[in-house]
Amino acid sequence: MYIGELIKKYREKHGLSMQDFANLSGISKAYIGVLEKVYNPTTKEPVAPSLPKIQAIASAMGMELDDLLKLLDHNQPVIVNTNRPAQHLNEDEKQLLDDYRKLNDTGKIVARGSIETLAKQDQFTNKVKDDEAI
Structure with a gap:
């Protein structure tokens, strides 16, 4: 499963709006929306969040980073080096x-x-x- 799909399922299960989840995670509502679409409309490739973003998502869901990473599809791209x-x-x-x-x-x-x-x-x-x- 892609990270955006996990976010959407979590939000729906807990009755959260995108803005609610954005507030919990510290990630903008716009980026949550992009993640939930899964694919970049320009490149048609899956959206690649950074590890710090995935950590923020895991924290918002009350999960450990490792546990969230185990739920991700093997095709989910992730940006590892955000300081390049x-x-x-x-x-x-x-x-x-x-x-x-x-x-x-x-x-x-x-x-x-x-x-x-x-x-x-x-x-x-x-x-x-x-x-x-x-």
């Missing part, structure tokens, strides 16, 4: 990623929220500019 250099990033992006990795869990939540807020503000600003151009 991101070749496609420019220097500023690499520095931001390095800084983000140094944050504790609370700092990561705050940073994520700040980035989401900035992205929404940027979207709104661009929409206003587009509307004014019409």
Whole structure:
């Protein structure tokens, strides 16, 4: 079974929404949704969560990591090395990623929220500019 299928079964059994599970695991609702779809719509390949994400999922389910890994399909891809250099990033992006990795869990939540807020503000600003151009 793929990790997304396990999450969905767990949520349904315990009457949890995606947001409830996201809150329990510390993983975004959007990513939970991606995992539950199992396959990346672009590549048609199974979504590959990292070991830290799988650990967070196991904790949310009240399981040990090893026990959850034993339930996964042998075709479930997993990203083992999350600290590998991101070749496609420019220097500023690499520095931001390095800084983000140094944050504790609370700092990561705050940073994520700040980035989401900035992205929404940027979207709104661009929409206003587009509307004014019409």
